[in-house]
Structures are given as C-alpha cells and as structure tokens.
Amino acid sequence: MNQIKEVITPREASQILGRATRTIEHGLRTGELPFGIAYRQKSGRYVYIIPKEAFKEFLSGRLTSEKNPAHGERCRERKAH
Secondary structure: OOOOOOEEOHHHHHHHHOOOHHHHHHHHHHOOOOOOEEEEOOOOOEEEEEEHHHHHHHHHOOOOOOOOHHHOOOOOOOOOO
16 A cells, blocks of 8 residues: 655645635545545545645646546546536
8 A cells, every 4th residue: 555655735735826725625525636635524524635746746737637546537527507
C-alpha cells in the first residue's frame, strides 16, 4: 500500500489557486478536482485529503480532471440543465 507522506489542507489549496475554501471542498466531494479526495465520517463531517505531490502535478498540468484515481477512471461530468 502506498502511503501519503505530505498533505495540504483545502484552505492552503484555495489560497494557492485563488478560490474559496468551500469551492475546493465542493470540488473534492464531487470529484471535479482531481488532486484529492473527500470522505464522509459517521458523524456527517467530511475529511479532505490532498496529497502534496498530486496537487503539484495538478498545478503543472500533468494531472487533469479527466482522471482522478480516487474517483475511478473519469470524474463525474456536469449535466447541462
């Protein structure tokens, strides 16, 4: 099993990307952001895991929203209403 050595918080990611922390959290929950995952605890609260290496790959353009290993082969696509 691979172990994640370094992680960043949604707040840190939001500051780097210039977006709101809630936007990053939403993107992780829905799988729209490919650099981390969110899972819901029994209490209903979410835990967010953003590996530093995956975030760096996203920033460099090597990791796109087309493939998020944490959410399967492809991230969910938004449906037009």
